[in-house]
Amino acid sequence: MTFWNEELETMPVEELKEMQFRLLQNEIRTMYEKSEFFRGRMQSVGLTPDDITDMEQFRKIPCMRKSDLRDNYPDGLFVRPYDELVRIHVSSGTTGRPTVVGYTQTDIDNWSESLARGLTSFGVGKKDVFQNMHGYGLFTGGLGVHYAGEKVGATVIPTGVGNTDRQIQLMQDLPVTCLAGTPSYMFHIADVCDQKGVDIRKQTKVTKALAGGEPWSESMRKKLYDRTGIKAYGCYGASEFYGPMFLECDAQCGMHVWADLTLIEILDKDGNPVPDGESGEVVVTMLQKEAFPLIRYKIGDISTLTWEKCRCGRTHPRLGRITGRADDMIVVRGINVFPSQIESVIGEMPFLSPFYHITLTNENYMDKMVVDVEVLPECLPDDVNAINEMSAKVQARLKEILNLKAVVKMNLPGTLERFEGKAKHVTDNRSWD
Amino acid sequence: MTFWNEELETMPVEELKEMQFRLLQNEIRTMYEKSEFFRGRMQSVGLTPDDITDMEQFRKIPCMRKSDLRDNYPDGLFVRPYDELVRIHVSSGTTGRPTVVGYTQTDIDNWSESLARGLTSFGVGKKDVFQNMHGYGLFTGGLGVHYAGEKVGATVIPTGVGNTDRQIQLMQDLPVTCLAGTPSYMFHIADVCDQKGVDIRKQTKVTKALAGGEPWSESMRKKLYDRTGIKAYGCYGASEFYGPMFLECDAQCGMHVWADLTLIEILDKDGNPVPDGESGEVVVTMLQKEAFPLIRYKIGDISTLTWEKCRCGRTHPRLGRITGRADDMIVVRGINVFPSQIESVIGEMPFLSPFYHITLTNENYMDKMVVDVEVLPECLPDDVNAINEMSAKVQARLKEILNLKAVVKMNLPGTLERFEGKAKHVTDNRSWD
Numbered sequence: 001m002t003f004w005n006e007e008l009e010t011m012p013v014e015e016l017k018e019m020q021f022r023l024l025q026n027e028i029r030t031m032y033e034k035s036e037f038f039r040g041r042m043q044s045v046g047l048t049p050d051d052i053t054d055m056e057q058f059r060k061i062p063c064m065r066k067s068d069l070r071d072n073y074p075d076g077l078f079v080r081p082y083d084e085l086v087r088i089h090v091s092s093g094t095t096g097r098p099t100v101v102g103y104t105q106t107d108i109d110n111w112s113e114s115l116a117r118g119l120t121s122f123g124v125g126k127k128d129v130f131q132n133m134h135g136y137g138l139f140t141g142g143l144g145v146h147y148a149g150e151k152v153g154a155t156v157i158p159t160g161v162g163n164t165d166r167q168i169q170l171m172q173d174l175p176v177t178c179l180a181g182t183p184s185y186m187f188h189i190a191d192v193c194d195q196k197g198v199d200i201r202k203q204t205k206v207t208k209a210l211a212g213g214e215p216w217s218e219s220m221r222k223k224l225y226d227r228t229g230i231k232a233y234g235c236y237g238a239s240e241f242y243g244p245m246f247l248e249c250d251a252q253c254g255m256h257v258w259a260d261l262t263l264i265e266i267l268d269k270d271g272n273p274v275p276d277g278e279s280g281e282v283v284v285t286m287l288q289k290e291a292f293p294l295i296r297y298k299i300g301d302i303s304t305l306t307w308e309k310c311r312c313g314r315t316h317p318r319l320g321r322i323t324g325r326a327d328d329m330i331v332v333r334g335i336n337v338f339p340s341q342i343e344s345v346i347g348e349m350p351f352l353s354p355f356y357h358i359t360l361t362n363e364n365y366m367d368k369m370v371v372d373v374e375v376l377p378e379c380l381p382d383d384v385n386a387i388n389e390m391s392a393k394v395q396a397r398l399k400e401i402l403n404l405k406a407v408v409k410m411n412l413p414g415t416l417e418r419f420e421g422k423a424k425h426v427t428d429n430r431s432w433d
Numbered sequence: 434m435t436f437w438n439e440e441l442e443t444m445p446v447e448e449l450k451e452m453q454f455r456l457l458q459n460e461i462r463t464m465y466e467k468s469e470f471f472r473g474r475m476q477s478v479g480l481t482p483d484d485i486t487d488m489e490q491f492r493k494i495p496c497m498r499k500s501d502l503r504d505n506y507p508d509g510l511f512v513r514p515y516d517e518l519v520r521i522h523v524s525s526g527t528t529g530r531p532t533v534v535g536y537t538q539t540d541i542d543n544w545s546e547s548l549a550r551g552l553t554s555f556g557v558g559k560k561d562v563f564q565n566m567h568g569y570g571l572f573t574g575g576l577g578v579h580y581a582g583e584k585v586g587a588t589v590i591p592t593g594v595g596n597t598d599r600q601i602q603l604m605q606d607l608p609v610t611c612l613a614g615t616p617s618y619m620f621h622i623a624d625v626c627d628q629k630g631v632d633i634r635k636q637t638k639v640t641k642a643l644a645g646g647e648p649w650s651e652s653m654r655k656k657l658y659d660r661t662g663i664k665a666y667g668c669y670g671a672s673e674f675y676g677p678m679f680l681e682c683d684a685q686c687g688m689h690v691w692a693d694l695t696l697i698e699i700l701d702k703d704g705n706p707v708p709d710g711e712s713g714e715v716v717v718t719m720l721q722k723e724a725f726p727l728i729r730y731k732i733g734d735i736s737t738l739t740w741e742k743c744r745c746g747r748t749h750p751r752l753g754r755i756t757g758r759a760d761d762m763i764v765v766r767g768i769n770v771f772p773s774q775i776e777s778v779i780g781e782m783p784f785l786s787p788f789y790h791i792t793l794t795n796e797n798y799m800d801k802m803v804v805d806v807e808v809l810p811e812c813l814p815d816d817v818n819a820i821n822e823m824s825a826k827v828q829a830r831l832k833e834i835l836n837l838k839a840v841v842k843m844n845l846p847g848t849l850e851r852f853e854g855k856a857k858h859v860t861d862n863r864s865w866d
Contacts, residue, residue, distance in 0.1 A: 074606045082608060083559040085588040090603065098599075100607070102588070126516040136569030136576075137593035143569075146576075155518040155535070160570035166531075170523065173507045174533070175515060 004120040004152070005113075008260060009314045013307060016315055020259045021055075023287040028052050028061075031293040034079035037072065038293040059271065063283060063296045066099065069240060074100040077292040085291060090138045091239045091336075101140075101239050102291040108147065110288055111242035114258050115148030118247025121256060121312060122208060122233045124178050126153035129205075131171060133181030134213065135161045140243025141213055145180050154178070161185070164192050171204045180210040182334050183220055183232060184365040190227050191364060201229040210235055212244050213334035215322060217432035220365065221252075236319055240294055241286055246319060251311040254318025261287055264319060265296075266305045277306040281326045282319070300327045330426060332360065332367045335404050339425040342371060342406075345397045351379035351390055355416040362430040369406045371398065377413040437553040437585070438546075441693060442747045446740060449748055453692045454488075456720040461485050461494075464726040467512035470505065471726045492704070496716060496729045499532065502673065507533040510725040518724060523571045524672045524769075534573075534672050535724040541580070543721055544675035547691050548581030551680025554689065554745060555641060555666045557611050559586035562638075564604060566614030567646065568594045573676025574646055578613050587611070594618070597625050604637045612642040615767050616649040616657070616665065617798040623660050624797060634662040643668055645677050646767040648755060650865035653798065654685075669752055673727055674719055679752060684744040687751025694720055697752060698729075699738045710739040714759045715752070733760045763859060765793065765800045768837050772858045775804060775839075778830050784812035784823055788849040795863040802839045804831065810846040 003009050011019070029049040031038045041062050042048065052058050069077060078085070080102070087103040103111070124130060130149045136142030142160060149156040157174065159167055161181075167189060170176065179186065186209055193200055200206060206228075212235030221232050236255045237244035241262065246255040257264050266280040267273060274280040282301040286294040304320035330337050339358060346352050353374040361368050373394060381387050391408040398406045436442050444452070462482040464471045474495050475481065485491050502510060511518070513535070520536040536544070557563060563582045569575030575593060582589040590607065592600055594614075600622060603609065612619065619642055626633055633639060639661075645668030654665050669688045670677035674695065679688040690697050699713040700706060707713040715734040719727040737753035763770050772791060779785050786807040794801050806827060814820050824841040831839045 082562055082588050083586070086583045086586060088562075088588055088590045088607065090590070090592075090599075105583075105586075108583070129515055129521075137591045143579075143591060150519045150538075150541070153516070153519060153538075155515050155521055157521045157523070158570045158576060159523075166523075174521065 002120060002123075002125070003314075004117040009117060009121075009256075009258075009316065011315055013309070013315050016259050020263055020287065023260060024058065024263055024285065025049065025052055027285075027287050027289070027293075028058075028295065031079065031295060035077070035293045037068070037077055038295060041295075055273075058296075059265070059273070061296050063271075063298045064294065065298050066240070066300070069099045069101075070097055073097050075102065078102050079293065080104055080291050089140050089143075089239050089243070091140070099239065101242075103242070104290040106288070106290050107242060110261055111144060111245065112147040112151045114242070114245045114261055115144060115247065116151045117258060118235075118245075118249075118256065119148055119152050119154070119210070121247060121249035121314065122210075122231075123250060124149070124152060124154055124208070124210075128152075128154040128177045129157065129175050130154040130178045130180065131157045131159055131167070131176045131206075133159055133161060133167060133179060133185060140237070140239045144237075144243035144245075145210065149180075164189060168193060168196065168198055171200075171206055172198065175205050177205050178208045178210070179206055179230065180212075182213040183211040183216040183224070184214060184333070184362075184367070186211060186224055186228075186230065186232065187220075187365045190224065193228075200227075206230055208233065210247065212237070214331055214367075215432060216365070217321075219433045234321070236322070238284075238299055240297060240299070241284060242289075249310065249312040249314060253310065254306065254320050256310070256314055256316045257305070257319050259316045263287060264305050264317070266303065277304055277308070279304050279320075279323065282322075298326070300325050300329055302326060328426070330358075330360065330428065332369050332402075332404055335402060337369075337402055337404065341401055342398065342425075345394065345401055346373060348397065349373075349390075349394055351376055352394070353413065353416075355418065356425065357416055358426045360426070360428045360430050365432065367430060369404065370409055371406045372409045372411055372416060374411045374416045375413060380413070435553060435556075435558070436747075437550040442550060442554075442689075442691075442749065444748055446742070446748050449692050453696055453720065456693060457491065457696055457718065458482065458485055460718075460720050460722070460726075461491075461728065464512065464728060468510070468726045470501070470510055471728060488706075491729075492698070492706075494729050496731045497727065498731050499673070499733070502532045502534075503530055506530050508535065511535050512726065513537055513724050522573050522576075522672050522676070524573070532672065534675075536675070537723040539721070539723050540675060543694055544577060544678065545580040545584045547675070547678045547694055548577060548680065549584045550691060551668075551678075551682075551689065552581055552585050552587070552643070554680060554682035554747065555643075555664075556683060557582070557585060557587055557641070557643075561585075561587040561610045562590065562608050563587040563611045563613065564590045564592055564600070564609045564639075566592055566594060566600060566612060566618060573670070573672045577670075577676035577678075578643065582613075597622060601626060601629065601631060604633075604639055605631065608638050610638050610640060612639055612663065614642070614644070615646040616644040616653055617647060617766070617795075617800070619644060619657055619661075619663065619665065620653075620798045623657065626661075633660075639663055641666065643680065645670070647764055647800075648865060649798070650754075652866045667754070669755070671717075671732055673730060673732070674717060675722075682743065682745040682747060686743065687739065687753050689743070689747055689749045690738070690752050692749045696720060697738050697750070699736065709741070710737055712737050712753075712756065715755075731759070733758050733762055735759060761859070763791075763793065763861065765802050765835075765837055768835065770802075770835055770837065774834055775831065775858075778827065778834055779806060781830065782806075782823075782827055784809055785827070786846065786849075788851070789858065790849055791859045793859070793861045793863050795865075798865065800863060802837065803842055804839050805842045805844055805849060807844045807849045808846055813846070 085102045134141035211232040233248040236246045263285040265283040284297045301322045302324040307317045357372040359370045395408045518535045567574035644665040666681040669679045696718040698716040717730045734755045735757040740750045790805040792803045828841045
């Protein structure tokens with residue numbers, strides 16, 4: 001059993017909780033001083049940093065949401081000038097407006113530290129050759145994992161996404177021991193290996209994988225292992241925190257949330273904390289973030305958190321699998337999609353009614369999204385070409401907005417289901433079994 | 434005038450040359466001990482490290498070539514075990530076999546150091562927001578420039594290649610001051626800005642750019658400036674060294690080759706050094722490389738080198754523009770293409786004669802490659818579909834091998850020009866004026 005930072009990772013729980021709360025008070029004080037946005041939030045409920053003497057007081061601070069980042073596009077929440085920032089990542093938002101996140105050098109270091117602890121916790125280190133198939137660039141997955149891989153001394157091969165033939169060639173030709181990528185891409189690799197007659201167990205040295213960016217299940221973990229001999233380890237994070245941050249350890253029973261960097265609350269519908277290990281809404285506070293405040297951030301995920309000591313010896317709490325969403329966001333091929341984005345595209349098309357329906361399916365864990373739309377009676381086309389042109393137009397615009405290919409199906413006027421009250425816009429027939 | 438490492442960058446020339454030679458002797462000693470390949474090269478001409486007492490002796494060491502890396506695919510030249518390597522980059526080679534390069538942490542640090550000096554030399558630092566449009570991943574451009582950008586404290590936006598609309602949006606919405614990318618992509622950005630009615634001078638803060646990855650000219654520099662107000666600075670490097678390494682300074686009269694990291698010889702056809710500032714073949718020796726030896730490496734470029742002190746105050750020598758190639762390699766859209774690669778694809782096609790011709794043109798500095806091929810008389814197809822299928826097949830395979838789109842033109846048997854003696858396979862009609 002090795003640790004990246006043993007003393008800190010195995011600190012007695014009470015000591016750890018005390019340290020966490022001191023860091024929380026410190027972050028609140030700093031952000032109250034530097035952030036007009038956060039000061040406003042505190043003042044709106046009549047709080048000053050001195051009032052935050054326990055968790056009950058802390059829970060009086062109003063929660064932040066994705067919309068706060070969006071409304072302050074591009075950099076309205078930043079509390080450091082650009083000359084103190086060393087990086088910016090950008091992720092697609094809900095209305096075509098992206099979310100922009102900034103990093104100081106300390107932010108980058110803390111991010112790498114978090115992932116370095118996680119990589120070490122499932123045995124990735126100097127001896128490993130680490131093929132990183134996460135996308136590099138504005139997306140946080142590639143660079144985040146890359147920096148951490150180098151930090152633990154692994155040999156990182158920055159293959160990025162795509163070019164499956166080359167990925168498989170490198171897996172065979174170099175002594176690759178660990179992959180990183182989305183779980184669905186791992187299955188795609190396994191499929192292509194089967195087609196090529198490449199036996200991953202015999203013709204490569206790959207035995208483990210960091211699997212993140214989209215939902216997956218225990219049965220996927222088992223299937224991947226049975227097919228390939230690769231043990232997959234889960235990952236949680238979001239660009240608003242820093243990026244991917246919390247990984248599963250060897251014990252594979254939850255993702256360790258480093259309590260010196262992050263405080264996660266799990267709340268019920270009334271905003272009260274649920275008992276340890278029970279399910280509720282995930283609310284994230286970053287404790288040492290410098291570039292902008294992320295305090296009581298409702299990311300919209302449903303999960304559990306337990307402080308029960310892990311078999312691996314780490315005392316930091318563990319987050320369970322994400323089991324649902326508190327809002328209507330869906331994750332398709334690792335990309336966050338809001339029905340409102342699709343609604344806005346439909347609104348742009350003068351020939352469509354406002355009715356639509358999204359159907360999600362998957363095959364070999366590859367997601368497929370079908371969007372049913374309805375032509376207006378007065379715009380009914382007279383030939384097939386015209387219909388195809390309409391759907392192509394919608395599809396192209398969806399691709400632009402979502403960065404995702406959707407199948408657009410044109411429907412006759414009045415044929416899509418109407419709802420009384422809240423419309424049901426999404427049917428998710430995907431299975432991760 | 435600011436420097437990244439003033440003492441070193443402005444060291445008196447004699448002192449610098451002495452240091453350079455000491456580093457050279459040291460590298461030769463290390464690699465002679467660690468590298469069977471390099472020791473063999475030395476022994477083949479009866480040399481030991483102790484014999485290398487001056488440049489004349491040094492020049493007796495046989496040169497390395499790209500084929501040495503290829504022949505030792507994937508890692509036969511590495512002198513460090515994988516647990517001492519932190520990264521691997523892979524670039525496409527001449528026969529479909531890629532070139533694999535490894536890095537220790539010191540290699541990565543020296544690479545970033547080299548680029549950090551260069552970025553500082555044309556004024557990029559803490560105050561800058563640096564949009565890096567080079568490709569991230571296995572290609573060295575993206576990550577190389579990224580690390581250096583963060584090192585000098587600029588705010589790096591890792592946009593990578595493509596998605597021009599988003600690039601332009603971010604240039605406007607964030608206080609971007611400097612771009613990095615291929616010169617042709619800068620012109621593409623300028624074109625799209627024109628179409629969108631975006632005035633780069635008025636609607637962005639961009640005033641400078643690092644332009645690398647493909648050949649360009651003084652007249653392109655002037656045109657880009659006249660159109661956009663962006664001053665472009667040249668760049669030289671290759672993944673075999675580390676990646677992009679040597680940049681132009683504010684004086685824009687050559688790329689500073691850091692003499693503590695690299696020794697560049699310029700040789701005539703007989704392998705003798707040309708006088709300072711005269712044109713010849715570029716031969717590169719890396720002086721502090723750890724992962725594998727790069728000693729007397731004939732990269733195939735033609736250029737000049739001068740030790741004349743630069744107006745900027747730096748004493749390190751300056752490499753001129755690359756004015757040609759010593760071999761038949763061509764660079765198309767920043768990708769190295771060898772006619773032999775195309776020849777091998779043609780050889781795979783049972784319906785083609787061995788005759789072919791490559792024609793290169795460009796429009797707005799975007800390269801276009803047309804490959805003329807010839808059908809065998811016995812394979813003459815009877816309809817247009819069959820011809821199209823043939824050309825599509827060749828085109829798809831070329832794309833696979835070259836990672837580049839080529840237009841394939843099918844020709845009737847016997848209609849391509851035959852050459853007595855050495856065939857002329859390439860017509861380069863591109864202009865960078």
